[in-house]
Amino acid sequence: MALLKNLIAHNSALSLIDTSTSLRQALQIHAHLLTSGAFTHDPSSFNSFLSSLALSSSPPLLSYSYSLLFSSPPHSPNLLTVNSLIRAHSSGPSPHLCFSLYRHLLSLSLAPNHFTFTFLLRAAASTVGLLGPVIHGALTRYGCGTDRHVQSSLIHMYSSLGLVSHTRVIFRDIIDPDLVTITSMLTALAESGDVDSAREMFDEMPERDTVSWNAMIAGYVHVGRSKDGLDLFGEMLNQGAKVNEPTMVSVLTACAHLGALDQGTWVHAYIQKNRLKLNVTLGTSLLDMYFKCGSIERAMKVFWSMRDKNVFTWNSAINGLAMNGEVEECLKLFELMESQGVIPDGVTFVGLLQGCCVAGLVQKGREMFSLMKDRYGIEPLDEHYGCMIDMYGRAGKLDEAVQFIHNMPIEPNVSAWRTLLHSCKMYNNVELGEYAMNKITHIEVNSDGAHVLLSNIYADCRNWKGVSRVRERMKEKGVRKEPGCSVIEVHGAVYEFFVRDKSQPRYREIKLMLGEVDRRLRLAGYRANTKEVLFDIEEEDKEDAISWHSEKLAIAFGLIALEEGVEMRIVKNLRVCWDCHDWTKFVSKVFDRKIIVRDRNRFHHFKDGLCSCKDYW
């Protein structure tokens, strides 16, 4: 206490407020400042005290500063103090409080300035509701609309509300846009999905810095154009631009999407070599990349090496283990997460439920579902219901699946019914399949996946009439099957293959290889299963068409381009069909190759003629 008094005597009690200060200590300091008469002696010290509380980056102190502001006349806070409170709240847990602070500011007859508005716009960008445009009106009245900081914040705010046309208007009115405002606009365009316009803008920029490169790369990755993102990153390196942590996060995300393990590994080495800081975000994207490339060991190595973990980190690991079929590990990790006091969220449970689903752990899945609601008070969303339906359905418990759908408190969406339809396909239940299809077409006419599934159900039981009926309907409604696409990485370069794509530069070679594979597989006992082929092609082409499924092209290319014994990693946008799954098992045996296929839902690790999914997917 002697030390404390001493500090107060030197008017630096404020320096005691730091990140490690507890609310209790803050109250003590406050009490001392009050009783020692510091506030009356020096009225400005109250302002400093408030600002220090707000800027301590501790949620309890932040909310204490909030309540203090409203309850402490006669010490009138000045504009700077209120601004710092607004600033602190704008990036804190309750940004909406900024607007009460703003009203309070006005009630004190203080005039807001451009600082005030940049903070308010930041808050408006991260809160639901349409206060942004109201703030926009206010700042115009206060003459702050021409300030650069305000302008870029406005673009950011409108972009986060999804109002890209408004961002264009703001940008148009900027007389001499600078690096930052251009980058804001570029980001807004990319986030609206118009990456090509963003790229045009990027190419025309008179100068670029790390942030603008990052914005463009992230823009590509965000809309799923990961390959373009990686290409641009290559250009960034070529031009000698400085790379930092956010750059690497986007690049790793791109590698994860593409399953590009070689590039991802290179990035990992680059991070180490250049001493980039492996913070929570970067660490999480790194481990996620390893998981999505099917490298469980390396992913977990990163996980255990991370000192700081947040819920994203845990979720990535839990989900990664589940998707790779390591369900026991996944459940263990969840226990550890709970024991460390980390609060799971809805995403955590998506991972857990999917894990139970792919492992056929019905009872465990039920327990998790209750745990989520009862212990954690998390309201299940479509995706959680989807997991449950899938879990029952895959396990052959179709009655329970239907019952579950009927008991859902929310309206089942298309994917709920499609999941059921998928189970009907697995267990040849035509009647229930038709029922599900009927529900689907009432919600969404152009459900390509559902039409394909139903036609396959009919094909399974040789109901050719049913097949052609579905075909007719698809033609009528103009439903097109989403084209399958598989990606393979060879020596650090990424190659994309589309179903029946003949425009590949090495098409002839691949075709020859497919023929060779076919011969050797037949000798080993493989027989093509043509039932699942969508009947948008003539009967005699069926077998040929099957051999053109995109993963077969990618695997054939891998056999040509990769050295013997090197494992192959494929990423596919759809689920693997039964025939391709069977074919790949044979390839793994006949060609003695480890093949890892990541499909829309999960991983398949093929080795010695077997798959890690145990043919349950």
Place this chain on the structure above:
DNA sequence: GTAGGGTTAG
């Protein structure tokens, strides 16, 4: 004495 653009999980 406060400020604007870029980063993670299903």
